[in-house]
Amino acid sequence: MTLQEQIRSNRIRTGVVLLGFAVLALAFVAVVAGAYDPGIAGVVGVVAIVYGLFSWFAAGRMIAAASGAHPVTKAEQPELYRVLENVAIAAGLTKTPDLYMIDDASPNAFAAGRNPEHAYVAVTTGLVALLDERELEGVLAHEVAHIRNRDVRLMSLAAVLVGVIALASDMLMRITIFGGGDRREGGLGAFGAIIGIVAALLAPIGAALLQMALSRRREYLADASAVETTGDAEGLARALAALRDDHRPLQKVTRATAHMYIESPLRDHKGLRSSLGGLFDTHPPLEDRIRVLEQMGGFTVSQA
Amino acid sequence: MVLWIVIGVVAVVLVWLVFTYNRLIRLRNESEQGYSSIDIQLKRRADLIPNLVETVKAYAAHERAVFDDVTEARARTLAAGSVGDAVAAEQQMRGALGRLFAVAEAYPQLRASENFQQLQEELSDTEDKIAAARRYYNNVVRRFNTAQQTLPTSLLAGPLGFRPREFFELEDEGDRAPARVEL
Numbered sequence: 001m002t003l004q005e006q007i008r009s010n011r012i013r014t015g016v017v018l019l020g021f022a023v024l025a026l027a028f029v030a031v032v033a034g035a036y037d038p039g040i041a042g043v044v045g046v047v048a049i050v051y052g053l054f055s056w057f058a059a060g061r062m063i064a065a066a067s068g069a070h071p072v073t074k075a076e077q078p079e080l081y082r083v084l085e086n087v088a089i090a091a092g093l094t095k096t097p098d099l100y101m102i103d104d105a106s107p108n109a110f111a112a113g114r115n116p117e118h119a120y121v122a123v124t125t126g127l128v129a130l131l132d133e134r135e136l137e138g139v140l141a142h143e144v145a146h147i148r149n150r151d152v153r154l155m156s157l158a159a160v161l162v163g164v165i166a167l168a169s170d171m172l173m174r175i176t177i178f179g180g181g182d183r184r185e186g187g188l189g190a191f192g193a194i195i196g197i198v199a200a201l202l203a204p205i206g207a208a209l210l211q212m213a214l215s216r217r218r219e220y221l222a223d224a225s226a227v228e229t230t231g232d233a234e235g236l237a238r239a240l241a242a243l244r245d246d247h248r249p250l251q252k253v254t255r256a257t258a259h260m261y262i263e264s265p266l267r268d269h270k271g272l273r274s275s276l277g278g279l280f281d282t283h284p285p286l287e288d289r290i291r292v293l294e295q296m297g298g299f300t301v302s303q304a
Numbered sequence: 305m306v307l308w309i310v311i312g313v314v315a316v317v318l319v320w321l322v323f324t325y326n327r328l329i330r331l332r333n334e335s336e337q338g339y340s341s342i343d344i345q346l347k348r349r350a351d352l353i354p355n356l357v358e359t360v361k362a363y364a365a366h367e368r369a370v371f372d373d374v375t376e377a378r379a380r381t382l383a384a385g386s387v388g389d390a391v392a393a394e395q396q397m398r399g400a401l402g403r404l405f406a407v408a409e410a411y412p413q414l415r416a417s418e419n420f421q422q423l424q425e426e427l428s429d430t431e432d433k434i435a436a437a438r439r440y441y442n443n444v445v446r447r448f449n450t451a452q453q454t455l456p457t458s459l460l461a462g463p464l465g466f467r468p469r470e471f472f473e474l475e476d477e478g479d480r481a482p483a484r485v486e487l
Contacts, residue, residue: 086433089433089436090440229439
């Protein structure tokens with residue numbers, strides 16, 4: 001699959017996600033309208049739409065807040081910024097993404113933002129401390145590749161839509177529980193409560209499905225694009241090996257953002273995951289990614 | 305029946321024509337964008353040169369040949385009308401700057417001056433960015449040229465007026481060996 005095909009496939013997936021969501025939302029509103037009254041359905045709908053639009057435009061900042069990332073200026077991190085600028089130029093981005101840092105000793109990185117013009121790359125202080133410049137270049141190129149391939153947009157959209165579903169179902173639960181006297185019939189209240197509970201269950205399931213829709217192949221593709229960008233497969237492979245050998249978990253991470261990192265930040269929660277044979281893994285094993293890079297560049301990095 | 309088959313074939317060919325044409329146009333636009341990104345960095349460096357020459361001159365006024373060399377390379381860079389010209393100018397610039405810095409080595413006071421150090425740093429930053437922009441341009445051009453040379457796109461590329469583009473490659477390439485990437 002070429003880069004252009006990947007970008008096109010991401011556009012199609014974005015469309016499918018939006019369409020699926022619209023159908024879900026319509027069904028939701030119809031059920032609410034039946035169970036309560038059109039007025040409440042309208043209010044819930046409008047609030048959800050406003051909230052969705054707001055969070056789409058604030059998605060980058062919300063993800064930053066959830067992961068503890070804060071923007072840093074070129075003056076604060078001149079070397080790192082320079083590497084990012086060069087990688088962005090080599091990847092053909094017209095604008096260098098902003099640079100964010102997370103104060104955390106665990107080495108990791110992610111990219112976020114609704115489009116390449118409003119995107120940023122976040123790295124932990126641990127990553128900068130652990131890797132040399134060549135390895136950092138590989139990691140930054142991987143993140144920039146996610147931005148260029150529009151992976152980041154799809155992921156941000158997924159996060160926002162899951163939030164919208166959660167908000168709407170939460171509102172319904174409250175209306176059902178604390179609902180005033182204008183409820184038309186007693187029987188529908190219980191019915192509404194069930195719907196509310198079902199909807200509340202839908203949100204996390206939706207989140208899991210969306211994360212899986214963002215297939216793991218994307219990581220391999222971002223690795224390959226990164227190598228095309230830097231011309232240096234070994235730098236990235238060595239960085240991945242360093243990440244593999246480091247076992248400190250990230251302090252501030254949620255399931256909602258786990259899929260965005262260069263390496264799964266939840267890797268030490270092994271019990272459930274390994275019993276499901278990696279079905280719910282958001283990332284392919286680092287070992288496999290390193291092997292692919294070794295084949296590209298014809299070298300080997302040290303084994304763990 | 306036969307009519308429908310003919311219509312079907314024509315429709316498929318038309319769709320293929322449109323897709324291929326759009327793809328070639330997109331690649332051509334991308335390579336032009338890639339070239340202008342190199343150009344921006346080359347201009348940025350050209351802007352640093354007069355200042356650099358003045359700074360070195362203040363300590364090593366008699367090294368006129370080196371200054372002329374750098375200034376001439378700068379003028380050639382700014383006047384370059386094609387990729388080939390730009391590559392030749394770049395080749396000359398590299399040699400000239402190398403000699404300029406070799407001269408600077410002999411003047412400890414110059415090397416210690418803050419102005420010179422800052423210029424040197426900005427220059428090396430710009431060189432990195434030129435290298436990055438060249439890498440992007442060459443990657444896109446490789447894709448563009450390959451598309452024009454491989455079947456079935458090659459049947460269309462020539463008649464539609466697409467021409468392969470020149471790579472921005474320097475002779476004494478000190479770059480890291482490119483990895484083979486199958487995207």
